[in-house]
Ligand SMILES: Cc1cc2nc3c(=O)[nH]c(=O)nc-3n(C[C@H](O)[C@H](O)[C@H](O)COP(=O)(O)OP(=O)(O)OC[C@H]3O[C@@H](n4cnc5c(N)ncnc54)[C@H](O)[C@@H]3O)c2cc1C
Ligand code: SF4
């Protein structure tokens with residue numbers, strides 16, 4: 107027989123003002139199974155907790171109900187106290203008579219009746235509570251970082267510097283991401299390559315970092331502390347161990363006119379290539395779609411000239427399995443497609459601005475490549491159409507961003523600043539040129555940011571026009587830009603030589619597919635969701651997975667780096683323990699009842715339900731039943747409500763407990 | 772079946788099944804903001820609306836609830852990724868069943884209340900209480916509960932008709 111102790115808290119006067127706590131204690135004291143009931147001014151205070159502990163020991167209590175504030179407030183406190191007194195913490199429940207009663211009702215009689223019923227309900231529930239063991243799982247102290255942009259690089263270096271192995275997986279042939287493409291960076295105008303490449307080299311040389319480039323995540327299994335990740339390493343056609351990075355192959359390759367994606371397709375590369383000279387690793391890859399050997403079976407020049415014999419046309423994709431305990435997702439962003447309406451996307455393009463049709467209408471990233479000293483024009487601002495220097499240049503901000511009618515309502519955050527930067531770089535390079543900017547607002551919060559923006563107007567003579575562009579068309583070799591200046595209330599028309607569109611920052615294409623493999627959630631734009639917008643900004647709701655950089659939302663470099671270091675710190679917190687403790691609210695299968703329909707497996711969003719074979723002594727298969735992996739189960743209970751034979755139960759929320767509560771009412 | 776005429780001195784019993792992450796937290800917020808609402812509601816907390824078995828709703832009606840509220844996170848905001856979608860699908864089917872067995876669907880309310888929507892919680896609870904108060908007590912299931920025990924004490928014309936049809 108249970109000996110239940112009930113403790114009613116006054117919460118100063120927060121509860122006792124409307125609830126007659128003494129009467130509640132008296133009433134519930136009469137319930138069968140309750141052997142002790144009392145009220146106290148502050149249950150959560152030290153004396154309150156001592157009262158609880160003392161009563162457990164003296165009265166030999168077996169189950170506890172604390173009627174006080176919300177369990178979201180103090181459940182942990184009281185469960186700890188109960189544990190200290192020698193009871194299993196899960197034999198203690200809280201009855202919420204503050205947030206759900208005394209604070210929302212004024213009538214003392216009504217509130218007292220309701221409080222008595224709430225406590226009665228919890229008394230019936232706690233009778234059915236079972237001892238639950240704390241679940242511990244071991245932690246594999248290795249980490250996976252997905253994406254080798256500045257976010258992934260920073261997180262990988264931080265974790266590796268703490269002495270833990272990191273597996274860094276990058277989809278492209280080189281790490282670096284978008285930052286490697288940038289020319290100079292706001293707000294200080296330091297050269298992106300100069301601050302980026304040393305970090306890339308650090309990654310390559312770090313004894314604790316294992317780098318997989320030209321690779322993708324194929325499959326993620328397991329759970330916090332214990333993930334199994336299958337990585338697909340695509341065939342480079344060059345043996346990384348043999349290649350010395352001399353680059354002879356690239357000088358001899360006859361296919362020289364392939365648009366280089368790294369240069370936003372305005373520069374050209376060969377079929378065997380590294381995307382940019384400072385690439386890490388410096389091992390070329392053969393682009394099989396454009397290689398003569400793969401297309402016709404002839405050529406093979408690179409193989410002939412390669413001294414160490416590294417070129418391997420037969421190389422195959424490889425699947426590699428790595429065990430890790432934590433995952434940092436740092437897959438970054440992509441830019442809004444302005445050519446046309448992207449297929450299968452709710453987002454409308456900006457075909458009306460002629461991008462893709464008028465060669466001298468480019469996007470911001472293309473401008474970065476033009477302005478980059480190591481870019482296709484050697485840092486000169488030249489028109490893609492005829493190589494002439496543009497003397498009048500128009501920048502248009504908020505292309506795609508903050509345009510609900512186009513499908514995106516958010517602000518891309520970096521465009522105001524990089525457009526200001528572009529006007530400066532332009533002015534530094536084309537002294538007699540004039541830059542115009544069409545903008546809605548200038549959003550420049552951040553250290554030294556507004557000063558930077560002002561400098562573009564006050565010192566670098568950019569003309570800012572508040573308003574949007576209504577029309578844009580080619581006229582001879584000019585581009586006519588028509589818009590309105592809403593500050594002055596006049597129509598403006600500019601004959602420009604070049605137009606730069608500040609296109610919206612969007613998640614990577616296919617970001618949702620990776621999220622589905624990882625079991626993390628994403629918002630309606632496919633940016634990955636953090637567990638809590640304010641208090642848990644780098645953790646995913648899925649335990650053991652962390653976010654860094656622009657994959658979570660538009661970000662500039664300083665913010666990206668901060669978040670990456672924060673994610674690394676979270677990984678280190680996890681790795682500081684050998685074993686993980688977690689709440690034992692997990693589902694369990696009653697094998698005798700399970701009919702093996704696996705309806706539970708279908709509804710479990712975490713992949714926690716596995717198939718388990720039951721065999722007799724001779725090894726004959728009797729049946730296959732469901733098995734819930736307690737390390738993976740998140741404890742939602744969807745499987746239980748789904749199971750047609752009622753064979754799976756969520757500890758802490760069993761049918762017995764729920765029915766007991768309903769019956770108490 | 773007899774229906775009690777709506778009366779104003781009748782106070783309905785409302786049972787709310789809510790998820791802990793959104794609606795329970797929303798109800799807490801209503802409390803910390805000291806909003807006021809009728810005291811008729813009793814809240815049962817679940818990790819997720821995905822855990823709420825339709826049987827609980829039947830059981831609640833059987834135990835004398837006059838109205839039942841099921842509330843969780845907004846679609847897309849589920850703490851457990853998709854539990855509320857499974858719940859929504861399940862309850863869409865379940866409503867049809869309830870309707871078929873003759874429960875007035877106005878007694879069963881589904882809603883999304885997020886952790887930030889203390890005001891919406893107050894609104895939902897108040898509306899349901901007012902609505903059910905006007906409808907009067909729920910009698911159908913209490914009778915069925917006894918019928919389940921084969922007491923033989925009840926014989927409504929509807930039941931008689933059902934027997935005759937077999
Ligand atoms: C035109 C322009 C100019 C800018 N100028 C500045 C500036 O001056 N100053 C500033 O502070 N910020 C600037 N920014 C912002 C800056 O580019 C970003 O803050 C930064 O690049 C974000 O880094 P990231 O690592 O999160 O993402 P990214 O740089 O996008 O890196 C993501 C990496 O992940 C890889 N990846 C993606 N998906 C996968 C996958 N499924 N598997 C494996 N790998 C994957 C990608 O290939 C890439 O290497 C600018 C942005 C733009 C568009
Ligand atoms: S593949 Fe051969 S030729 Fe090409 S860079 Fe490597 S070592 Fe040099």
Ligand code: SF4
Nearest residue numbers: 710739740742743745
């Ligand atoms: S409780 Fe939820 S997470 Fe756990 S096994 Fe069941 S459906 Fe999966």
